[in-house]
Amino acid sequence: MLSFILPAHNEEALLPETLRTLRASAAGLGVAFEVVVVDDDSTDATAAVAASLADRVVRVRLRHIAAVRNAGARQARGDVLVFVDADTLVPAGTLRAALRALGRGAVGGGAWVEVDPETPWWGKLVARLIIAGYAGLAGWAGGCFLFARRGDFEAVGGFDERYFASEEAHLSAALRRRGRFAIVRPPVITSGRKFRLVSPGRMLEPALRVLGGGLGALQRREGLSAWYGDGLREARR
Numbered sequence: 001m002l003s004f005i006l007p008a009h010n011e012e013a014l015l016p017e018t019l020r021t022l023r024a025s026a027a028g029l030g031v032a033f034e035v036v037v038v039d040d041d042s043t044d045a046t047a048a049v050a051a052s053l054a055d056r057v058v059r060v061r062l063r064h065i066a067a068v069r070n071a072g073a074r075q076a077r078g079d080v081l082v083f084v085d086a087d088t089l090v091p092a093g094t095l096r097a098a099l100r101a102l103g104r105g106a107v108g109g110g111a112w113v114e115v116d117p118e119t120p121w122w123g124k125l126v127a128r129l130i131i132a133g134y135a136g137l138a139g140w141a142g143g144c145f146l147f148a149r150r151g152d153f154e155a156v157g158g159f160d161e162r163y164f165a166s167e168e169a170h171l172s173a174a175l176r177r178r179g180r181f182a183i184v185r186p187p188v189i190t191s192g193r194k195f196r197l198v199s200p201g202r203m204l205e206p207a208l209r210v211l212g213g214g215l216g217a218l219q220r221r222e223g224l225s226a227w228y229g230d231g232l233r234e235a236r237r
Contacts, residue, residue, distance in 0.1 A: 002026065002033040003078030006054070007068040011086035012045040014191060018086055019053040025092040029099060037086075038072040065143070066159035066167035073150075073158055081153055085144040087191035097184035098147050108148030108175045109182035110141020110168075115192035123195025135183045140172035145188045152178050 004022055008015055019035065026033045037050035041061040050057045058075050062068050073081055080102065084090055094111050101109050112135055115127045134140045141147075146168055156174035159167040175181050 001078040002029075002031060002080045002082055003073075003076035004033060004035045004082045004084055005038065005069060005072035005076055006036070006084050006086050007038045007040060007065060007072065008042065008046050008050065008086040009040040009063070010042045010044045010046060012042075012049050014087045015046060015049050016053060018084070018088060019050075021089045021091075022084060023053070025090055025095050028092050029095055031099070032078075034077060036072050036076050038068050038075075040068045064161065064164060066161045066163055069167075070158045070161065073153065076150075079150050080147060081150055082147040083143075083145070084188075085190060087193065088144040089189045090145060091186060091188070093186040094145070094184060094188055097186050098182075101180075101182035101184055102147070102149065104182075105180060106182040107152040107179035108141075108146070109184060110135065110147070110172065111145045111184045112187040113142045113144060114187045114189050115195070116189060119192025119195050123192050126195070127192070134169070138169070138172075139176065139181060139183060140169045141181075141183065142190075143168035144190045146171065148175055 004026065006015075006018070006022075011018075015037070019037075023035060026035075034056065035054040036056050036058060037046075037054040038058045038060060039047045039050060041063060047057055047059065056075070058072055060068060060071050062071065069083055072083075082095075082098070098109060098111070113127070113131050115124060119127065131142065134142055148171075152175055153171075156171065156178065158171070160170040160174075161167075163170060172181060
């Protein structure tokens with residue numbers, strides 16, 4: 001069985017479309033699946049939305065994305081775990097490609113990522129560069145869509161909770177050491193809201209912190225306001 005695990009903090013606006021798209025895409029796969037939403041200390045209607053469209057809702061108060069994803073994995077029942085962000089649309093073709101990769105022996109993987117059409121030009125450029133580096137050069141999955149066999153996920157310890165960001169890169173690298181890690185070509189479509197709501201300087205803040213202090217800078221939530229700050233929610237247009 002496939003377990004789709006979605007972390008969500010105050011995602012009442014985008015979560016419905018994400019869940020409806022995911023369920024529609026998964027329904028055509030011909031395999032059993034479940035949808036688990038991990039509601040992380042939301043103060044809006046996220047929990048109610050999830051209860052109406054997901055199979056289960058897990059309530060936590062962590063505000064730490066790696067820990068939230070791991071909490072969902074512990075509650076999931078499937079032998080394949082698929083982590084999807086609450087603002088990301090997963091087409092059926094992407095899921096089919098992921099299943100083919102697993103059927104050919106991959107331990108896990110991710111997909112290429114596109115941002116939504118209303119992302120500002122500079123955001124599209126930055127996103128392409130990041131995705132080219134992540135998926136193309138390093139062979140890592142973006143955090144918005146990552147899949148893994150449960151056995152391999154557990155063998156490497158899941159998402160590394162020392163980090164408040166970049167946890168998907170650490171997990172990708174750990175899984176690659178165990179076997180083939182596939183980045184499938186059919187893309188997922190993720191929201192470009194951060195590029196609409198956050199200045200270029202604020203988006204570069206984590207990278208500058210890493211340059212100044214190494215990866216240890218990502219082991220603190222400070223300086224990661226583009227990921228953990230308030231006021232980063234909008235309705236899908």
